[in-house]
Every structure is written in C-alpha cells, then in structure tokens.
Amino acid sequence: MPTQSKLENTWKEQKVVADDGSAQDWFGSAVAVCGDWAFIGAKNKTVGSNASQGVVYVFKKIQGTWVQTQKLTASDGQAVDQFGSTIAVSNGIVLIAAPFAKIGTNTWQGAVYVFTPSRSSPSSTAPWVQRKKLVAARGTAFLTFGTSLAMNAEYALIGAGGTYSAGQQIPRTVYVFRRDKATTAASENWTEKQLLENPRPQDPGNFFGGSLTLSKDLALIGARTSTINDNPGQGLAYVYARSGAGWKLTDTLMASDGAPRDNFGSSVALYENSALVGAQGVFTVGSSGGAVYQFQPSGSGWQQTQKFSATPGSALSLFGAAMSASNEGALLIGAYATNNYRGAAYLFNIRKDTWLQRKELLANDGVAGNVFGYYTALDGETILVGSYTAQVNDNLKQGAAYFYRIPKNLP
Incomplete structure (x- = not known):
C-alpha cells in the first residue's frame, strides 16, 4: 500500500506512491482533487504488455489520511495511449485524457474518458466507473485530443493539436463539449458543441490551449509561446464568455511589461472577478524566476x-508553470525548477483584491531533479502536488505526490 503519514492540524506532509509502482511510471504526471477524492496520473505506466498505456490512481481521505482505493484504466487502452496525461474533476465527474490513443486507423488522435461513482455500490474502495469515451467528431491522426482539460458542471474544454504530421503542424484548437442536462450518472451523455480555433492563425506555434480554466460563465485559455511584435514567446491569454449556448472571445490579455520568452499563459486560473495568468519565463532575481499577473x-x-512572484524566490525557478485556485480564495503556484529542479510550490491568499504569499512548500525528502510543483491541485483545505520524476527506492522516475492540509488558522 502507499506510503502514508497522518495529517494533523498543522503544516504536515503526506507523501503517497503507487502500491504497484515501478521505474519510469511518472506517477504524479497529473493531479486533481475534489472533496475527499484525489486522482493521480501515471501516464507512462505499463499495463499488462502495453507500455505507456497509463493508469490513474484514486485516493480517498479516510479519517484524515489519504488512502489509495482504486486504479483506473481505459476499457480499450492500448500501448502509448498515456491515459492520465491530464485530469479534470467537478461535481462528481472525472475526465481523464489519453492524448495519444489510436482511434480507428488514426494514430495519436486522442480520447477523453468520463468516470463517475458507481451508485449501485456502497463500498468506498471501488466506486468509480467508466461511463463514456469522448473523441473529436472530425478527429484526425496526430490531433492529440486531450493535451489539456478544464471543466465545470456543464461544460468541458479539451485542448488538442500542436504536433506534426507529414511535416505539417496540426493547428492547436480547443473543443467545447456540453453535458446533456437529461443525462444520468450511468450514461453521461456529452456532445461536442463548438470548436475554438487559434485567434492568431498566423502564429501557429503559439501553444493556444496549452493551459485552460473554466468557471460558470468564463473560460481563460493560454497561448504561452505567442509572438508579440518582435518578441518571440512573450505569450497571450484569451478570455471567452458564455454567450447563449456557445462561447465567444471577448478579450485578449497581455502583460504590461511583456518581454521575449516570458511564456505568459504558462498557466491560468479564475477566482471570482479575477483572471490570473502565469508567466514562467519572466525575469526576476536575474533570470527566469517567473511571475503571475492578475487582471480584473x-x-x-x-x-x-x-x-x-515568489518570496524570496530563486533564479530559474519557473514560478507560474502550474497554478490552481480554490473557491475559498487560495491560490497554489508551482515552481518546479527551483533549486536545480528540486521544485517548490507557493500558497497565496487574497486580501482586498491583492494576493499575499502565505507558505512556501518543499518536499521533505526532495532532491534535485524531482520537479515538485510541475503539477498542482487545490480544493478547499487540500493541496496536492505532483513530483513525477521522483525516485522511489531503486526505481528511477517512479514518481510521488504530496498532500498538505491548509491550517484553519493560517497566519
């Protein structure tokens, strides 16, 4: 069973690893948390004889401790699918992407799988069941549908594209799926409703859709390698508003002090009336320390x-590479390159429309190369940070993940 240590009402860490972990699994290559459930991807995990098919591990909080209860795989999984590359969860629904799945004869077209709890089983050890498989209606080879994900109770945004086929780059796009209001937990009917195309087709390498977030009526989409004037890689972010049954581009966000290779749009988050955009390449403390921008x-x-930025911060930390916001006004920001890629994560709280740093998180057993903070998740009082290249015993890059509970009386 996973390595565990009980969480207390202070800043305590619980490290978890897969109960069947092996070298090169990349456990922690995607993380998501919602209430008492957490989902951790190991996209490079071998399943049977299928190398890199991928697995998602389910953890449940039981009496204050996170316990592994289940392993999820795609019902039709194949080698190299990398199921668990991205994960999104909302209102008891989990989306898990396999962006390199073969669909028909289309190599690397990609798919997203929908899981919900099994209502027929009262057991807390195996409640999640695959209900649906989502694919692009006009999918093509090398589409890599599912490279990014975001969802709310009604809509899902699914990023795709950016790879090359026959020397031509597949345009980056974001697919909008809507959950049928009449759906049941056992059926999970989702329908493709809209295709959001790159607003700057003259800049196909801008990584449009590389980062996504979604609230009830707003979507924020990053394009971190956008060229602005003569600044390669400065980056942009796009605001979409819900309009009737669709989504409409309403604004483009740009840093007031943008510079080449800022990678503005590395990560995105929404909190109430604030849009937050990470720029992992922004020069601070003499090099790419990274920064986050708030827009209202x-x-x-x-x-x-x-x-x-992070305080005290460090050179080449890539602060802003990952970001997660909670409804309670907390913001978790990853800086996975800190201290020679040992990694760090930072917790901020909002006070009178200003974000204030509250805590720097470092893995207690962290070492160089673990990339702690490459992936982050935050919900309520729970923090989850992935460290997918961590060595476990003699297993190189098996991967690990770390839980923290935000103290009730955070100073």
Whole structure:
C-alpha cells in the first residue's frame, strides 16, 4: 500500500506512491482533487504488455489520511495511449485524457474518458466507473485530443493539436463539449458543441490551449509561446464568455511589461472577478524566476491590477508553470525548477483584491531533479502536488505526490 503519514492540524506532509509502482511510471504526471477524492496520473505506466498505456490512481481521505482505493484504466487502452496525461474533476465527474490513443486507423488522435461513482455500490474502495469515451467528431491522426482539460458542471474544454504530421503542424484548437442536462450518472451523455480555433492563425506555434480554466460563465485559455511584435514567446491569454449556448472571445490579455520568452499563459486560473495568468519565463532575481499577473474587469475590458512572484524566490525557478485556485480564495503556484529542479510550490491568499504569499512548500525528502510543483491541485483545505520524476527506492522516475492540509488558522 502507499506510503502514508497522518495529517494533523498543522503544516504536515503526506507523501503517497503507487502500491504497484515501478521505474519510469511518472506517477504524479497529473493531479486533481475534489472533496475527499484525489486522482493521480501515471501516464507512462505499463499495463499488462502495453507500455505507456497509463493508469490513474484514486485516493480517498479516510479519517484524515489519504488512502489509495482504486486504479483506473481505459476499457480499450492500448500501448502509448498515456491515459492520465491530464485530469479534470467537478461535481462528481472525472475526465481523464489519453492524448495519444489510436482511434480507428488514426494514430495519436486522442480520447477523453468520463468516470463517475458507481451508485449501485456502497463500498468506498471501488466506486468509480467508466461511463463514456469522448473523441473529436472530425478527429484526425496526430490531433492529440486531450493535451489539456478544464471543466465545470456543464461544460468541458479539451485542448488538442500542436504536433506534426507529414511535416505539417496540426493547428492547436480547443473543443467545447456540453453535458446533456437529461443525462444520468450511468450514461453521461456529452456532445461536442463548438470548436475554438487559434485567434492568431498566423502564429501557429503559439501553444493556444496549452493551459485552460473554466468557471460558470468564463473560460481563460493560454497561448504561452505567442509572438508579440518582435518578441518571440512573450505569450497571450484569451478570455471567452458564455454567450447563449456557445462561447465567444471577448478579450485578449497581455502583460504590461511583456518581454521575449516570458511564456505568459504558462498557466491560468479564475477566482471570482479575477483572471490570473502565469508567466514562467519572466525575469526576476536575474533570470527566469517567473511571475503571475492578475487582471480584473474594467469598463468593457480587463485591466492588469497586480504582478507578483515568489518570496524570496530563486533564479530559474519557473514560478507560474502550474497554478490552481480554490473557491475559498487560495491560490497554489508551482515552481518546479527551483533549486536545480528540486521544485517548490507557493500558497497565496487574497486580501482586498491583492494576493499575499502565505507558505512556501518543499518536499521533505526532495532532491534535485524531482520537479515538485510541475503539477498542482487545490480544493478547499487540500493541496496536492505532483513530483513525477521522483525516485522511489531503486526505481528511477517512479514518481510521488504530496498532500498538505491548509491550517484553519493560517497566519
């Protein structure tokens, strides 16, 4: 069973590893948490004889301790699918992507699988069941559908594209799926409703859709390698608003001090009336320390209201590479390159529209190369950080993940 240590009402860490872990699994290559459930991807895991088919491990919080209860795989999984590359969870529904899945004769077309709890089973040890497989209606080879994910109770955003086929780059796009209001937990009917195309087709390498987030009525989509004027890799983020049954581009966000290779749009988050955009390449403390920008509505558009970095921060930390927000006004930001890629994560809270750093998180057993903070998840009082290249015993890059509970009386 996984390595565990009981969480207390202080800053305590619980490290977990897979109960069947092996070298090169990359456990922690995607993380998601919702209430008492957590989902951790191991996209490179071999299943049977299928190398890199991928697995997602389910953890449940039981009496304050996170315990592995289940392993999820795709019902039709194949080698190299990398199931568990990205995970999104909302309202008791989990989406798990396998962006390199072969669909028919289309290599690397990709798929996203929908899981919900099994209502017929009262057991807490195996409640999640695959209900649906989502694919692009006009999918093609090398589409890599599912390279990024975001969802709410009604919609899902699924990023795709960016790979090359016959020397031509597949355009980056974001697919919008809608959950049928009449659906049941046992059926999970989702329908493709819209295709959001790159707003700057003249810049096909801008990584549009590389980062996604979704609230009830807003979507924020990053394009971190966008060229602005003569600045390669400066980056942009796009605001979409729900309009009737669809989504409409309403604004483009850009850093007021943008520079080449800032990678503005590395990560994105929404909290109430704030849009937050990570820029992992921003120069701080002499090099790519990274920064996060906050934007808020102003008149008919959005205005930059804050720029912040880690304190004390370090050179080449890539702060802002990952980001997660909670409904309680907390923000978790990854900086996986800190201290020679040992990695770090930072917790911020909002006070009067300003984000203030509250805690720097470092894995107690972290070492160089573990990339702690490459993936982050946050819900309520629970923090989850992936460290997918961590060595476990003699297993290189088996991977690990770390849980923390935010103290009730956070100073």
